[in-house]
Amino acid sequence: MESPFKPDALKGRVALITGGGSGIGFEISSQFGKHGASIAIMGRRKQVLDAAVSALRSLGIQAIGLEGDVRKHEDARRVVESTFKHFGRIDILVNSAAGNFLAAAEDLSPNGFRTVLDIDAVGTFTMCSEALKYLKKGGPGREDSSSGGSILNISATLHYTASWYQIHVSAAKAAVDATTRNLALEWGTDYEIRVNGIAPGPIEGTPGMSKLGPEEIESKARDYMPLYKLGEKWDIAMAAIYLSCDSGKYVNGSTMVVDSGLWLSKPRHLPKEAVKQLSRVVEKRSRAKPVGLPTSKL
Numbered sequence: 001m002e003s004p005f006k007p008d009a010l011k012g013r014v015a016l017i018t019g020g021g022s023g024i025g026f027e028i029s030s031q032f033g034k035h036g037a038s039i040a041i042m043g044r045r046k047q048v049l050d051a052a053v054s055a056l057r058s059l060g061i062q063a064i065g066l067e068g069d070v071r072k073h074e075d076a077r078r079v080v081e082s083t084f085k086h087f088g089r090i091d092i093l094v095n096s097a098a099g100n101f102l103a104a105a106e107d108l109s110p111n112g113f114r115t116v117l118d119i120d121a122v123g124t125f126t127m128c129s130e131a132l133k134y135l136k137k138g139g140p141g142r143e144d145s146s147s148g149g150s151i152l153n154i155s156a157t158l159h160y161t162a163s164w165y166q167i168h169v170s171a172a173k174a175a176v177d178a179t180t181r182n183l184a185l186e187w188g189t190d191y192e193i194r195v196n197g198i199a200p201g202p203i204e205g206t207p208g209m210s211k212l213g214p215e216e217i218e219s220k221a222r223d224y225m226p227l228y229k230l231g232e233k234w235d236i237a238m239a240a241i242y243l244s245c246d247s248g249k250y251v252n253g254s255t256m257v258v259d260s261g262l263w264l265s266k267p268r269h270l271p272k273e274a275v276k277q278l279s280r281v282v283e284k285r286s287r288a289k290p291v292g293l294p295t296s297k298l
């Protein structure tokens, strides 16, 4: 699908995208690149990074791949430094690296719980704190910019209520959302850095979807979640552009839900016609006998 944004919406900006070699992270990388940004992608798997970088370069996008694990502080520091060294500035940090698997709470070891928190929550904070120096207003490479850079944290909607077999990810994404708001407050005030998030619904063709929503689950989900439909990676990338370019200049501390309303889903317990009829009957009954008045007073 064609982008509604101008091709130069992110011209001259440099974006560092963790988990940028595959899934939603890669779509954000390529859409940012198509809109003029230079891209550094961070990931653990060299082969995936190499393939992603050549795909981006074949589109004419300036891109580098940097191996690293967001759980390792020294990796985070090295990747941020290398991005700055290569491009001379950093304008946007996208925290898209995430870990996930389905596990019933009673079968999940504390280490399994910790592993996902380490990747999603601690990893996000580690990357933010390493990038702070370059993102702040007037920081190295930003001498010509009138404001600070921006951060975008990829989250989820799992923790808005509760989600089966996702206690670890729900806890991790709740921490990510809290990090988004707190950094928006502190770094927005002190350094003019905007910090926002995106909470995607189920997105087709992503590792998350194949791990968490295999076909068997997906067809059942359609029955009990009336608003269930799959999104495209493009939907998330467009939201990311909106929040990262000038269109989002007044948005700070917000996590945008991009799920077609899915998290609001509730099964319809009565057909519309039945509501109309039942509602009239109830009204008539209450007019005949005002609520709260004992029958003897009528």
Ligand code: COA
Residues within 6 Å of the ligand: 098, 099, 100, 101, 102, 103, 107, 108, 109, 110, 111, 112, 113, 115, 116, 207, 208, 209, 211
């Ligand atoms: N069910 C229950 N526990 C699991 C599990 C599963 N499917 N997969 C991993 N774990 C547990 C392990 O048993 C281990 O705990 P233990 O030491 O108490 O046994 C802990 O999690 C760490 O597992 P390990 O395989 O050593 O971690 P890793 O660092 O190699 O991999 C994961 C991290 C598990 C999150 C892996 O899924 C991953 O790398 N994911 C990244 C990609 C991804 O998930 N993308 C989707 C994003 S939505």
